[in-house]
Amino acid sequence: MSKRNKNLEYIIVGAVILLSIIYIVFKKTDSIHYKIPVLKNIDKGSISKIEMDRAGKHIVIEKKKGEWLVGEGGFKTDPEKIEKIIDAVSTLSLSTLVSRSGNYFKYELDDNRKIKVKVLGGKNILREFDTGKIASTYDHTNVKFPGDKNIYLAKGSIRNEFDKSVDDLRDKKIFVLEKNNIKVIKLIMEGKEYVLNKTILPVLNEKESKEDKDKSPAVKIEWKHDNVKADNSKVKNVISVVSDLICDGFIYTENDPEGTESLFELTLTDGSTKNKISILKSKNKDDIKYSGSTSQSKYKFFIKKYKIDNFLDPLKEIFGIKKKEEQK
Numbered sequence: 001m002s003k004r005n006k007n008l009e010y011i012i013v014g015a016v017i018l019l020s021i022i023y024i025v026f027k028k029t030d031s032i033h034y035k036i037p038v039l040k041n042i043d044k045g046s047i048s049k050i051e052m053d054r055a056g057k058h059i060v061i062e063k064k065k066g067e068w069l070v071g072e073g074g075f076k077t078d079p080e081k082i083e084k085i086i087d088a089v090s091t092l093s094l095s096t097l098v099s100r101s102g103n104y105f106k107y108e109l110d111d112n113r114k115i116k117v118k119v120l121g122g123k124n125i126l127r128e129f130d131t132g133k134i135a136s137t138y139d140h141t142n143v144k145f146p147g148d149k150n151i152y153l154a155k156g157s158i159r160n161e162f163d164k165s166v167d168d169l170r171d172k173k174i175f176v177l178e179k180n181n182i183k184v185i186k187l188i189m190e191g192k193e194y195v196l197n198k199t200i201l202p203v204l205n206e207k208e209s210k211e212d213k214d215k216s217p218a219v220k221i222e223w224k225h226d227n228v229k230a231d232n233s234k235v236k237n238v239i240s241v242v243s244d245l246i247c248d249g250f251i252y253t254e255n256d257p258e259g260t261e262s263l264f265e266l267t268l269t270d271g272s273t274k275n276k277i278s279i280l281k282s283k284n285k286d287d288i289k290y291s292g293s294t295s296q297s298k299y300k301f302f303i304k305k306y307k308i309d310n311f312l313d314p315l316k317e318i319f320g321i322k323k324k325e326e327q328k
Contacts, residue, residue: 042090071166107142108133175245184269194319241311247301
């Protein structure tokens with residue numbers, strides 16, 4: 001090999017080595033640039049307020065006297081939904097960098113669609129970020145942070161926890177009773193009053209052993225209407241449904257747009273307390289919901305008809321109302 005060719009070979013080898021060094025240096029720099037932020041978990045007990053903004057709609061969840069409240073009305077919240085929100089903000093974790101392009105529309109992080117979340121402990125901001133589109137895998141969400149144009153994937157479909165209205169976050173339990181304590185059930189419908197009374201009777205057993213006698217005496221429960229025994233299974237079904245009643249939304253206007261005429265009033269006496277639920281007739285017979293109120297809540301509400309029918313139909317059978325309706 002000539003001296004000229006050897007020199008050329010050295011030049012080529014040197015150039016390859018130089019390019020390799022440059023590649024390694026720039027790759028290392030680039031990897032530093034792409035470093036994903038590591039977020040520390042927030043102590044849940046330190047969180048006192050969470051603010052959520054979307055397209056001009058501002059929702060505040062605030063802890064007051066140990067209770068989480070939502071909206072300007074300071075409404076009680078659904079504990080399960082609030083717990084999911086707190087879990088999402090306190091354990092936020094990033095898995096990868098998605099984009100540095102600033103194309104926020106593609107990831108639903110533009111001003112009209114992003115949900116801005118701010119987590120506070122007193123006056124201190126504990127965490128602040130924007131949530132965008134849920135990834136196609138449904139187990140990640142696109143997020144962005146103030147002062148950082150990059151878009152990251154956060155673990156979990158967390159946007160679902162923040163994409164709520166005040167009504168979504170409210171506690172919708174409107175009637176809660178201790179089933180075994182109910183003694184009297186009174187229904188007022190179409191101007192007529194129907195009453196069921198509970199009687200607790202001892203069960204007599206002449207052949208019981210001494211051990212049985214030492215135990216609490218066995219009893220049976222009877223429900224009667226006009227001194228006629230009612231079907232215990234139907235009464236049990238009524239009590240089971242109505243003692244844990246959840247509405248589907250609240251009425252925020254002063255006048256109820258859905259109805260004014262009474263469909264029925266139901267009173268369940270629990271010890272010495274009379275708990276009442278009042279439901280109004282729908283103006284449109286095709287409506288799938290009623291409106292009403294209860295003695296346990298100061299707010300009027302909407303409730304789907306099937307939830308009412310689940311306990312009203314058995315009651316109508318017990319009192320013979322259904323048979324009269326069918327004969328008309």
